[in-house]
Amino acid sequence: MRMAFAVASSSSAISGPSFSPSNACSEPKALQLAPFRLLDRTHGQSSVLNLSQRRCAVKPLNAEPKRNDSIVPLAATIAAPEVVEKEKVEAEDCEQLAKSLVNASPLEIMDKALEKFGNDIAIAFSGAEDVALIEYARLTGRPFRVFSLDTGRLNPETYQFFDTVEKHYGIRIEYMFPDSVEVQALVRSKGLFSFYEDGHQECCRVRKVRPLRRALKGLRAWITGQRKDQSPGTRSEIPVVQVDPVFEGLDGGIGSLVKWNPVANVDGRDIWNFLRAMNVPVNSLHSQGYISIGCEPCTRPVLPGQHEREGRWWWEDAKAKECGLHKGNIKQEDAAQLNGSGGDANGTATVADIFNSQNLVTLNRNGIENLAKLENRREPWLVVLYAPWCPFCQAMEGPYVELADKLAGSGVKVGKFRADGEQKEFAKSELQLGSFPTILFFPKHSSHPIKYSSENRDVDSLMAFVNGLR
Numbered sequence: 001m002r003m004a005f006a007v008a009s010s011s012s013a014i015s016g017p018s019f020s021p022s023n024a025c026s027e028p029k030a031l032q033l034a035p036f037r038l039l040d041r042t043h044g045q046s047s048v049l050n051l052s053q054r055r056c057a058v059k060p061l062n063a064e065p066k067r068n069d070s071i072v073p074l075a076a077t078i079a080a081p082e083v084v085e086k087e088k089v090e091a092e093d094c095e096q097l098a099k100s101l102v103n104a105s106p107l108e109i110m111d112k113a114l115e116k117f118g119n120d121i122a123i124a125f126s127g128a129e130d131v132a133l134i135e136y137a138r139l140t141g142r143p144f145r146v147f148s149l150d151t152g153r154l155n156p157e158t159y160q161f162f163d164t165v166e167k168h169y170g171i172r173i174e175y176m177f178p179d180s181v182e183v184q185a186l187v188r189s190k191g192l193f194s195f196y197e198d199g200h201q202e203c204c205r206v207r208k209v210r211p212l213r214r215a216l217k218g219l220r221a222w223i224t225g226q227r228k229d230q231s232p233g234t235r236s237e238i239p240v241v242q243v244d245p246v247f248e249g250l251d252g253g254i255g256s257l258v259k260w261n262p263v264a265n266v267d268g269r270d271i272w273n274f275l276r277a278m279n280v281p282v283n284s285l286h287s288q289g290y291i292s293i294g295c296e297p298c299t300r301p302v303l304p305g306q307h308e309r310e311g312r313w314w315w316e317d318a319k320a321k322e323c324g325l326h327k328g329n330i331k332q333e334d335a336a337q338l339n340g341s342g343g344d345a346n347g348t349a350t351v352a353d354i355f356n357s358q359n360l361v362t363l364n365r366n367g368i369e370n371l372a373k374l375e376n377r378r379e380p381w382l383v384v385l386y387a388p389w390c391p392f393c394q395a396m397e398g399p400y401v402e403l404a405d406k407l408a409g410s411g412v413k414v415g416k417f418r419a420d421g422e423q424k425e426f427a428k429s430e431l432q433l434g435s436f437p438t439i440l441f442f443p444k445h446s447s448h449p450i451k452y453s454s455e456n457r458d459v460d461s462l463m464a465f466v467n468g469l470r
Contacts, residue, residue, distance in 0.1 A: 094258060098239040102265070109240050109262040110136040113223055114144055117258070120220035120250065122147050124212075125165070125173060127158040127283055128293040130225025132271050134169060135280050136262060137223075147174040147215055151207035152183065153295040161283040168281050176211040183207065193297060200298060200313050207295070216247045221258040229268055230292065238264050303456045310392045314455070316435065353418075354388045354397045359404040361415040365426070368417045371442060372430065372449065380470050381413045381442040382462075383449075385427050387420035390436040396457040403462050412470055441469050 101109050113121055114137065122145040123133050137144040148162065166173055186194075186206050195203045216222060226238050241260050249257030263271060268291075275282060285293055289301025292312050302311040363371065363383065371381060384400060386393040404414040419427035420436070427433035431440065432451045439452035439462070452465050 094241050094243050095239075098241045101240050104240070106132070106262040106266060107136050107139055109260065110223070111140040111142070113221065113241070113260040113262070114140055114142040117221045119143070119145070121145070121222060121260070122174075122215075122219055123223045124148070124225070126225065126293065127154065127161050128225070129268075129271055129275065129282065129286070129291075130263075131165060131280055131282065132263065132275055133223055133225050134165065134171075135275070135278055138169060145174070146171060147176060149208050149211050149215075150175045150177050151295050152178065153207070153297060155285060155293070155296045155299070157284045158293065161281070164281045174215075176215045178207045178211050182210070195298065195313075196315060199316060213247060216244075216249060216257055217252075218250060219257065220249045220251070221260060223260045223262065225263060226261045227263050227266055227268060227271070240264050303458075310395070310455075314435075351389045354394060355384065355386065355400055355416045357401045357404050359408040359414060360401065361413060363415050363417045365423060368431070371415075374442075375446070377442065377444050379411055379413050380444045380466075381415055382407070382466055383415040383417055383440050383442065385417050385419040385431055385433050385436070385438040385440065387418065387436045389420070393437045396437060399457055399459045399462065402459050403466075406459070406463065407466065412466060439465075441466065443469060 097112075101112065104112075110133070123137060125131070125134065125146050125148045127148065134144075134146060162173060165171075183206060186203065190198075190202075222244075228238060238261050240262065241258065243255050244257040244259040247257050248254075274280075283290075283293060289303070290299060290311060291302050293299055294312055298313050300311050300314060368383070371377075371383070382403075384393075388394075400414075407414055417423075417427075417431075419431070419433055419438070424433070427438075432438065432449070437457075439457075440449040441452065442449045450469060452462070454461060454465070
């Protein structure tokens with residue numbers, strides 16, 4: 001296993017334009033960076049590590065033996081001073097800390113995390129836009145550590161990006177690998193692509209969750225790139241800091257691991273503006289339409305009108321789009337919704353309805369059944385099968401309502417049918433529902449509805465579909 005840690009080092013040990021801790025600490029004035037403010041540092045502050053005076057041995061994430069110095073450069077084995085007090089952080093402490101940082105910038109949150117946990121915290125880097133975390137860590141002037149999960153099924157572009165990031169920052173990323181015996185057993189028994197048939201959870205558990213569990217057992221805290229706008233169904237309420245609800249840390253037991261989410265309150269567009277402003281390297285897959293990047297078989301580009309998370313596990317329901325690394329985001333009521341229950345008396349989630357327009361007809365069960373039975377309709381119909389809690393339905397709400405307005409008076413009726421909860425099985429068996437949203441066109445002289453097969457849900461594409469059939 002490649003054992004190395006991403007930390008700051010002296011310019012004599014690492015070449016390149018990244019930074020030098022001594023230089024970062026010698027300037028007493030605050031550095032103004034767009035909307036972010038780098039905290040004041042002086043030579044007299046004990047929290048700043050003077051690498052020429054203080055060095056300590058690295059403690060690997062998963063407590064395995066260190067590799068030989070001939071393999072791991074000295075610069076990559078310099079760590080922050082040990083934290084003297086290692087008392088367990090209580091949930092109340094994290095809640096109070098989260099409240100105090102709710103309006104803080106990502107830079108301030110990152111600085112607080114690194115200051116508080118020193119060498120016992122690490123950044124989880126996926127190879128996507130969370131490279132912003134590494135940039136924020138660099139700007140604090142503190143030593144930092146980075147690890148990543150190599151599932152063995154990442155895109156070639158992602159592996160190339162890892163190498164670029166290491167060279168750009170003069171660091172070494174610690175890669176965590178799945179257990180070869182477990183991977184071999186899974187592939188031999190179920191094949192290479194079983195997740196397309198029975199869901200991604202089993203494969204993710206072997207290739208991602210268990211390696212992450214090993215990594216976190218060597219830490220007291222970790223830093224993630226989760227944002228609230230990434231997945232409205234599962235991440236809309238994540239705080240900037242919390243007691244990890246799923247994994248255990250170095251001391252073991254509940255409350256032994258703290259989870260930091262410095263960019264939780266940041267809009268995705270602002271992340272990208274920051275990356276461009278700082279000239280930070282990015283994964284080349286982004287220029288090909290990929291936004292959320294995971295394993296190659298389970299990731300695809302996002303098309304117009306789609307939410308960014310829809311590029312992941314696209315064959316599954318919206319609320320299942322967590323791999324298990326952030327399983328604590330899924331609430332109990334969400335889990336019930338995944339099983340087609342929970343919410344109100346009808347088994348549907350009690351959330352605000354969507355696709356509201358005077359030019360849209362709301363169909364109930366009887367209405368959609370009658371529409372499906374008609375063989376000679378006076379007008380063709382376009383109907384969306386949706387669930388209001390689905391982030392992908394929410395993402396196409398604007399284009400669909402605009403389409404309904406454009407088709408008003410054209411001879412084409414536009415409708416909607418809520419197909420979650422107790423209506424889900426009916427929609428699957430009778431209305432070709434695969435995942436939300438599903439769009440059907442009911443021709444004027446045919447009883448058989450035509451399913452819109454494209455994932456492109458912008459107004460022009462939907463209009464082309466209607467015009468080609470009416």
